[in-house]
Amino acid sequence: MSALKLIRYGAWAAVAALAIAAGVIVSLQMTSNDNGGSLIEPLSAIGGPFELTNGNGEVVTDKDMTGKPSIYLFGFTFCPDVCPTTLSEMQGWIMSLGEDAGKLNYAFVSVDPERDTPDVMRDYVAAFDERIVPLTGSRDQVDAMLKAYRVYSKKVPLDDGGYTMDHSAAVYLMDADNRFVGTIAYGEAEESALKKLKRLIEKAPASS
Template identity: 65%
Template sequence: MSRLKIIRYTAWAAVVVLAFVAAVTMVTQIVAPKGGDSVQRAAIGGPFTLTNAQGEPVTEKDLIGKPSAILFGFTFCPDVCPTTLSEMQGWIEALGPDADKLNYLFITVDPERDTPQVMADYVSAFDARIQGLSGTRPQIDEVLTAYKVYARKVPLENGDYTMDHSAAVYLMDADNRFFGTIAYNEAEETALAKLRRLIDGAAPES
């Protein structure tokens, strides 16, 4: 194996570990009760304007009426994103007709490379119901801030770069309020139970 490949694989492995740690830290900060108070959830989500494959604007208002499962990532992602999108594809199949009661979004954290068309081509390999969204750098930064998503560019020794980012799937209810998360590589039966609760309009678990 060449020295360059070793460097690249080492960098990718570090990104996966950092993304997992960041996701766990982020979720812990979100759901940890403070002084015995109820779980704090209102801080996740907010206004955004992004672009779909047809070049049309998509805002948070377009999600209202259906619960949503939202993954933030990028198309050059070596592991976390394709793995999670494959899992999402499996959830859609397992839910059967109920799958159409959810919105599924894959929002890039790397708009410089992930144009709307690149995103559309990428998600088409998984399920047509997963919508890939991109936008300008300021638009992406806005949605990352609104959803408290961690994302950071990581330079590689060959002059290229990868992205370190939160790995959880964000669950939003039909009013686009934060419901909870599905962790990276969470057991399928646990993920499906959360999605069914979301579809049924049940209260989030504390």
């Protein structure tokens, strides 16, 4: 087995463990909160302030994402399968939500800012839906957000001298105060994903 395969298996094991843990928490807490409380009890260890740049070169912070719930996908434009697949699914969720789609923020955050400049991110995300905000920044800015949101990311060298990125594949769900409330797993059924998004919208403050 090649070293690259070993790295990938280890990375996906870590991602799977995160997704399973988050899924258990979401399942238990959503069940216990059917009495009309918050979507789930916020996990303060995940999330926090950030400052990045959108596809137009404008600064975007966590404050800009408050007021209504948000969904974040972390990835990179050279991603061969996970990112374009999930962005396509996100596009489908937006279409299925109809008018309610405007009650959520959507963001695609680069884990590879060296290659994912604002214009590259803008053009890439434009192929899916203009409501998905592309976010990138300096290496330090991106790393600070990845750390705050507990996102796994690792550069993996390729035999041709290039590199790819292993990273968390789940979509992060945040409430209207930009607090973590759960995830949508990679490849999760559309019906299940939409149920989570609709509940996220329903539990948001009426003003959002």
